[in-house]
Amino acid sequence: MTEAQAWDTYSKQRPERRPTNAAGENTWFNWTQYPDHGPGAELLGVGPGASVLDLGCGKGGNLAHVATLGARAVGVDVSLAQVKAAESRWRHTGMTLHRTEAIQFLKESGERFDAVFSVFGAAWFTDPTVLLPAIRQRLRPGGVLAFSQRPPIEGCYGCQGSYINRSEDEDPLVVKRWDHEPERWVEILAEHGFTAATARILPAPPGHRKIGTLLVRAHG
Numbered sequence: 001m002t003e004a005q006a007w008d009t010y011s012k013q014r015p016e017r018r019p020t021n022a023a024g025e026n027t028w029f030n031w032t033q034y035p036d037h038g039p040g041a042e043l044l045g046v047g048p049g050a051s052v053l054d055l056g057c058g059k060g061g062n063l064a065h066v067a068t069l070g071a072r073a074v075g076v077d078v079s080l081a082q083v084k085a086a087e088s089r090w091r092h093t094g095m096t097l098h099r100t101e102a103i104q105f106l107k108e109s110g111e112r113f114d115a116v117f118s119v120f121g122a123a124w125f126t127d128p129t130v131l132l133p134a135i136r137q138r139l140r141p142g143g144v145l146a147f148s149q150r151p152p153i154e155g156c157y158g159c160q161g162s163y164i165n166r167s168e169d170e171d172p173l174v175v176k177r178w179d180h181e182p183e184r185w186v187e188i189l190a191e192h193g194f195t196a197a198t199a200r201i202l203p204a205p206p207g208h209r210k211i212g213t214l215l216v217r218a219h220g
């Protein structure tokens with residue numbers, strides 16, 4: 001099984017984004033695993049005409065919102081199922097989609113971006129020592145890199161395994177992810193030439209669930 005097949009399997013298990021959010025909007029930005037929670041697209045610091053890249057765009061809900069802000073919205077995802085879902089729902093926004101692996105895209109594309117983001121996306125599932133230099137090549141000087149993911153489990157740092165479950169008779173599929181504490185992310189970003197890096201854990205909204213969201217932001 002390839003990584004792309006694992007993510008195709010994941011795609012089938014994930015519901016589409018709701019038609020509207022709690023504010024009644026048709027598109028919105030959601031950095032966290034909780035609906036109607038957390039900051040919005042303002043973290044990207046871009047306006048109309050900016051070029052914005054989403055690494056691991058999935059079904060495209062966040063990228064669609066970026067497109068409606070007047071930005072040139074480019075999404076990359078390794079899963080054909082995810083890209084097809086994004087295309088069928090959001091093609092009308094004018095977003096551009098590439099079915100390819102993030103590092104491959106960053107190395108082969110000649111485009112430059114004002115902001116690069118990833119929401120529980122390829123930035124979580126790619127070795128940062130490979131990903132961050134590749135992003136810097138595509139990010140305009142001073143441009144924003146921002147990504148979110150689940151915080152690390154205490155004591156479990158670096159490359160970790162994640163299961164994608166299948167039927168009862170089949171073994172789960174495995175993908176790799178990279179987890180670090182916020183302070184370590186700030187160091188890693190500085191080691192790769194990013195500036196003004198911040199990393200924090202946004203608390204979960206009031207309720208039963210306690211796991212927050214790691215939110216990382218830096219300039220290229």
Ligand SMILES: C[S@@+](CC[C@H](N)C(=O)[O-])C[C@H]1O[C@@H](n2cnc3c(N)ncnc32)[C@H](O)[C@@H]1O
Nearest residue numbers: 007056057058077078079101102119121122125
């Ligand atoms: C957990 S989903 C999140 C999708 C989307 N960002 C969202 O918030 O709904 C992770 C996505 O990253 C994609 N992905 C994982 N590793 C990737 C890689 N190396 N290159 C491109 N896409 C990748 C998967 O196919 C999947 O669509």
